[in-house]
Amino acid sequence: MSKFEPVLLRNRGVKDSARLSVYESRGGYQSIRKVLNQSVDEVIEEVKKANLRGRGGAGFPAGVKWGFLPKDRTKTLLCVNGDESEPPTFSNRVLMEVDPHQLIEGTLIAGYATKSQVAYIYLRVEFHEQFHILQKAIDEAYAAGYLGKNVFGSEYSMDCYIHRGAGAYVCGEETGLIESIEGKRGWPRIKPPFPAVSGLFNLPTVVNNVETLSCLPHIIERGADWFANVGPSHSTGPKLFCISGPVKKPGCYEAAMDITVRDLIEREDMGGGMLDGKKVKAVFPGGVSMGVLTADELDMKMDFSDPANYGLLGLGTAAAVVVNEDTDIRTVLRNVAKFFGTESCGQCTQCREGTSWMYKIAMRIEANAGRLEDLDILLETSRNMGMMPGLSICGLPDGAKFPIETVVSKFRGELEERIRSQSSDVKEVLESYR
Amino acid sequence: MSWKVLDRMTPAFDANAEPLITPEVREKIESYFPRYETKRAALLPALHLVQNTYGHVSYQAMSEIAEVLEIHPSDVLDTITFYTHFWTHKKGRKVITVCRSLSCEVCGGAALLKEVKKQLNVGEHETTPDGEYSLVTEECLAVCDHGPCMLINEKMHKRVRVEDVEKILSDPNNDKIDYERSDLFDPPAMKPAEVYAAAGLQAHKKDSSNSAVSEKPQGE
Incomplete structure (x- = not known):
């Protein structure tokens, strides 16, 4: 090469x-x-x-x-x-x-x-x-x-x-x-x-x-x-990749679209590896709306076609955010759910109500008041509001679906474990995220 | 936020009030017209200009903008309520915008926000009693490589650690920017005192020697 x-x-x-x-x-x-x-x-x-x-x-x-x-x-x-x-x-x-x-x-x-x-x-x-x-x-x-x-x-x-x-x-x-x-x-x-x-x-x-x-x-x-001739035939040309989160050298790097998520995190001329030697828990490789990868899926190629093989919406903006082992997956779920709940424009009922309910449910799970059936409610809601089932005007609810769906399905074990072991005193929901 | 009701604390409309928008501001709004096919398209630039001049966009300002753009005041209200950037009531001299995106949160953004709230003793969308700071949060400020980050007016503070907050907040120049700025949406040449008076604020003693254009008192 x-x-x-x-x-x-x-x-x-x-x-x-x-x-x-x-x-x-x-x-x-x-x-x-x-x-x-x-x-x-x-x-x-x-x-x-x-x-x-x-x-x-x-x-x-x-x-x-x-x-x-x-x-x-x-x-x-x-x-x-x-x-x-x-x-x-x-x-x-x-x-x-x-x-x-x-x-x-x-x-x-x-x-x-x-x-x-x-x-x-x-x-x-x-x-x-x-x-x-x-x-x-x-x-x-x-x-x-x-x-x-x-x-x-x-x-x-x-x-x-x-x-x-x-x-x-x-x-x-x-x-x-x-x-x-x-x-x-x-x-x-x-x-x-x-x-x-x-x-x-x-x-x-x-x-x-x-x-x-x-x-x-x-x-x-x-x-x-x-x-x-730069990169694979379906994803040509130089591309900017962003990497952020707890890595040694977060930043914007230019490469051909033949790199993997692992390259982006670990290569010396890119992310430079994880900060403090922590383990990767999850990565959103293409902007949050494309969905999440687990630590076992870091060999995904950052091009226009490979993300679909990992259940993601697409390459998106090719901006990866890494979540390390210290972060509670419920926090990640709540953060992305809040984003879409806040940013839905409110035009289509399914998206306006769907994204805001997903946020409320995610907040409930984070606050130690989650129920196991909440995970299925999240999955069902996320699948029934987007452009793909033909229910919305724009792709925003599809972008909301993928992170919720992939976080819930790929980290279901951890989420269920958290819900089962949650303490009975319902934590005051973070003031800042009310 | 389409589904969450936010009290924007907009003061009631006083039909008998003196005109707010000065001929200079009006002229500057009209200077945006040649850029667009319709006059209404100059609405966002006009709102930026008016907010930068008077600190916020009151009902009276909306109605006067509507007159300049030849649209109905409700059209202005309709647009303004969609965008989180515009204030319909008085805000502080400096607006602190803390990023709450995932990148910032996994790097300590939630703790930063908590600390800023604690130091200022205000919640989101609130202003300190002395009118110095207003606090808001925003989805992703696109400085994820330097998270957690926050804006003070136009100045981006990067990689803000909790222990830095006190120092940053006590620095009177914490909104000073070190690059050349464009005055496209700045208030037209007005004396600082006039700008402050129009916004119902008292001029800072330190800033009184600077002109309104180079030293924008209201920020964005």
């Missing part, structure tokens, strides 16, 4: 890497110059050939997504999804901090390929530092003539604005994001129509993730064949 060379994070550690002059001195903004001399179809073909699958979680091929835009459209909008609310994901944050111009160049390439006139970068409001860095980069790009009218002196014009969110997980769902930009509650829309046909302001809209767009300059620069 040839040594992997990082490209997305190649400017990490370079002084003032967020500045336009530094980005350009390291070869930046050459791909967009090349693209502006190509036809739109050539660019789309190149991205399709690279088989760039969306990095936001669903893994849908970006080139194919662009292909859904109607041919006879007059105006197109591009939304850049920087909502990044999936715990414990922070790869977009790192990309925007280190290399905002890489994102702007990728946005320009995607904008050109989709003939978009305006790009909205949707940033979650908690990204204060990233907002200021990115806004400064956009100002620099405007001043240099790289954004706005006739970019790089070409016929193509594109404006780029940051739209800040206000604290809602569901705004990372593409139609929720669109509603939020329109100034409404971030309630996902019923599809079809898909955004490509009728999205933001009822215009054809493309929504792409920050990391997906950051790959584009490199695909253009090095060619689709280079990209397609």
